[in-house]
Amino acid sequence: TRQYCITLLPGDGIGPEILAVTVDVLKIIGQQFDITFNFQEALIGGSAIDATGNPLPEETLTLCRNSDAVLLAAIGGYKWDNLPRHQRPETGLLAIRAGLNLFANLRPATILPQLVDASSLKREVVEGVDIMVVRELTGGIYFGQPKGIFETETGEKRGVNTMAYTESEIDRIAQVAFETAQKRGKKLCSVDKANVLDVSQLWRDRVTLMADRYPDVELSHLYVDNAAMQLVRAPKQFDTIVTGNLFGDILSDAAAMLTGSIGMLPSASLGLGKPGLFEPVHGSAPDIAGQDKANPLAQVLSAAMMLRYGLDEPEAATKIEQGVLAVLDQGYRTGDIMSPGMKAVGCKAMGEALVKVLES
Ligand code: NAD
Ligand code: IPM
Numbered sequence: 585t586r587q588y589c590i591t592l593l594p595g596d597g598i599g600p601e602i603l604a605v606t607v608d609v610l611k612i613i614g615q616q617f618d619i620t621f622n623f624q625e626a627l628i629g630g631s632a633i634d635a636t637g638n639p640l641p642e643e644t645l646t647l648c649r650n651s652d653a654v655l656l657a658a659i660g661g662y663k664w665d666n667l668p669r670h671q672r673p674e675t676g677l678l679a680i681r682a683g684l685n686l687f688a689n690l691r692p693a694t695i696l697p698q699l700v701d702a703s704s705l706k707r708e709v710v711e712g713v714d715i716m717v718v719r720e721l722t723g724g725i726y727f728g729q730p731k732g733i734f735e736t737e738t739g740e741k742r743g744v745n746t747m748a749y750t751e752s753e754i755d756r757i758a759q760v761a762f763e764t765a766q767k768r769g770k771k772l773c774s775v776d777k778a779n780v781l782d783v784s785q786l787w788r789d790r791v792t793l794m795a796d797r798y799p800d801v802e803l804s805h806l807y808v809d810n811a812a813m814q815l816v817r818a819p820k821q822f823d824t825i826v827t828g829n830l831f832g833d834i835l836s837d838a839a840a841m842l843t844g845s846i847g848m849l850p851s852a853s854l855g856l857g858k859p860g861l862f863e864p865v866h867g868s869a870p871d872i873a874g875q876d877k878a879n880p881l882a883q884v885l886s887a888a889m890m891l892r893y894g895l896d897e898p899e900a901a902t903k904i905e906q907g908v909l910a911v912l913d914q915g916y917r918t919g920d921i922m923s924p925g926m927k928a929v930g931c932k933a934m935g936e937a938l939v940k941v942l943e944s
């Protein structure tokens with residue numbers, strides 16, 4: 585039997601609800617594949633602020649560092665929105681990404697045939713969409729210095745963030761992106777704003793340089809405004825997209841809607857070596873928290889990404905992914921992916937249906 589130590593970070597809002605479903609799924613999968621998951625739970629985000637005053641307690645980071653993989657749900661909520669920046673849930677999320685050096689965030693947007701009608705776009709536009717967004721996660725404007733709200737000489741306040749990338753930061757994410765594209769459709773589109781931003785010019789230059797090492801990958805470049813437009817106009821032109829932290833955040837939410845719901849989209853945040861962190865693309869959905877309405881499938885599929893990319897258990901990952909397809913085939917739908925004639929279920933019932941499918 586293989587043993588893995590998994591740190592669970594339920595976080596806030598719908599986080600605990602979707603993570604509970606996912607743990608049930610992993611327990612079944614563990615039995616079937618002779619894997620023992622040793623789960624340990626830790627605090628992050630708003631719940632950590634309430635308990636300790638710190639959105640990422642040192643203890644949490646230490647537990648994560650000593651585990652084989654980290655499964656995070658979501659953080660954030662109205663309650664903490666007006667605290668000083670260092671005490672915000674989001675600061676805890678950024679700190680764990682930086683603390684584990686998770687510079688590469690893989691965000692697949694794949695349309696499942698069962699959900700074509702849940703997309704807000706026309707069937708012909710989205711059918712067959714299969715995009716991988718490779719988002720740089722520990723640099724760019726999220727982390728650049730200087731940042732803060734400063735007082736000017738006239739006594740007026742001035743808010744500052746800095747978008748910065750070094751060559752080595754660009755090179756390492758570009759390498760992940762080229763390798764990802766190589767294993768997929770061999771097309772890589774790098775998204776930047778090189779017509780305006782110097783940081784983007786350097787980005788484009790480095791990505792272009794690296795292309796020499798991957799002659800089998802076809803590289804293209806788009807400005808981010810055009811990329812946003814192309815994503816909703818003709819998403820099938822994309823295979824792999826590589827971009828910086830902020831552009832990747834925005835484009836991956838847009839790509840989510842191609843697939844029907846952000847409640848379906850998983851992600852993997854990877855560094856060099858263990859542990860990776862696996863989290864849905866969506867947030868804590870405070871508007872539906874505590875109501876058993878959340879779609880747990882993005883979280884469940886994040887666990888599948890954990891098995892595939894973090895633990896090298898591809899068969900177990902495939903089993904989960906097939907289970908998700910099967911419950912959708914059976915017609916189960918949470919509110920976000922509901923369409924006429926389907927069976928409306930909440931978070932828990934979706935989980936139960938999935939467990940049943942996996943057991944059968
Ligand atoms: P959100 O992703 O939480 O919600 C956006 C919309 O999508 C909401 O209407 C929500 O109900 C819906 N939604 C999201 N996930 C869903 C799911 N699994 N099933 C059904 N519907 C779902 O984004 P937001 O409202 O902009 O942010 C809410 C909070 O979450 C904020 O505090 C934000 O900072 C935080 N956030 C955290 C993460 C993260 O933990 N990785 C990501 C994004 C936002
Ligand atoms: C995400 C979220 C986070 C981000 C926030 C909550 C810090 O939007 O994971 O996509 O911007 O990276």
Ligand code: MN
Nearest residue numbers: 833834837865
């Ligand atoms: Mn986001």
